[in-house]
Amino acid sequence: MINWHDIDTVLLDMDGTLLDLHFDNHFWLEYMPAKYAEKQGISLDAAKQHLEPIFVQTSGQLQWYCLDYWRQTLDLDMVAIKQEIAHLITLRPSTEAFLTALHQSKKQVVLITNAHQDSLSLKLERIALSHYFDYMITSHKYGYPKEQPPFWEHLAKEIHFDPSRALFIDDSLPILRSARDYGIKHLLAISRPDSKLPPKATEEFLGVDSYLSLLPIND
Template sequence: MQLLPWEKIDTVLLDMDGTLLDLHFDNVFWLDYMPQYYADKNGITRAEADAYIKPLLASYTGQIHWYCVDFWSGKLDLPIKQMKQDTAELIRLRANADKFLAALRAAGKHCVLVTNAHRDSLQIKLEKVHLEPLLDVIISSHDYGYPKEDQRFWQSLRQELDFQPERSLFIDDSLPVLRSAQHYGIGHLRAVLQPDSQAGHKNCEEFIPSTDLLDLVSNLQIP
């Protein structure tokens, strides 16, 4: 593990799903629960539902629609928000996420949640895990109309928040998002090695992997 130069970091930008929260909920919802619900509702087999839904989802990858509850509710004629509420018992923090945030706050770092999650999903998840007291700002890419994969997201974020990209740390489990942040000029980047606790490690490619969030603050000086 490569230690972070905390003396050069003022702002910590944090993804939600797969970074602070276990991605297991989202994987179960989108890859199993929702296709099965669609199959049952439309009187088709699960294989037929998968054959329709998987390429449809893939066609919107990296776009704001991919993350939009309203878009998929209309596209699939499903009550996506209610379905997420019905499965909310699967929503969990990643290991030590709360302790990690508490350490950042104690050290005086500016903690900003930057998520592609739709505000409806965000509300359901925050009601379950109660992270608001540990965060200074909560940003959904839907507030701007551009996902984190798009440079216009970072430009909009910079207009709203007073932060220096070169003195900021960004943690995410998505490689395209990390590359977008790197292109914008975010100075310190970490990739999440195991975003889904029930799945294996992912290839973080050119980015330094993070296993346990608490390890990242092992050398953080707290007054």
């Protein structure tokens, strides 16, 4: 699937790519709306109806991923609420074997996530990931999400990689398209980011479910 001799840098998303997206889907679609409904004294359906247009308006924007924005908008302690269901944070199947193989290679391995720093910290408390990476970068550091071109420009300045010799894996098709537009040559889409849901279409991108299909990795 990948000719590893053509790859110097591996860029990896976190949620839905390394970690099971079930935690995030459950949090945003069920658990947090229930907490908001409880705080406002309204039904869960009413809470979801209130939240839906806010979700649509912020989709693909940095605010969507910003826990500070949601805390201010909804008057909810988002970190505390996430901690209540932190036991749902788990690795996707075969992720550990894949990361171990990458770590043992000579390739530059970089985590790039839209997750807010507090969300990243919470997940790193549950799952030890940092030792696998040369860099761990949240888009909040740059002020732009991965969906937007300036993110990639800032990234290139920080880690100095050749887009034509980089592999990027993500579960978001809009983000993969943004990376492709920047010039990243090797792209893979996660076909089943949420273990509780069926696989999704990866459209123009080659899809991958198990990382075992990418092994072995050659220097």
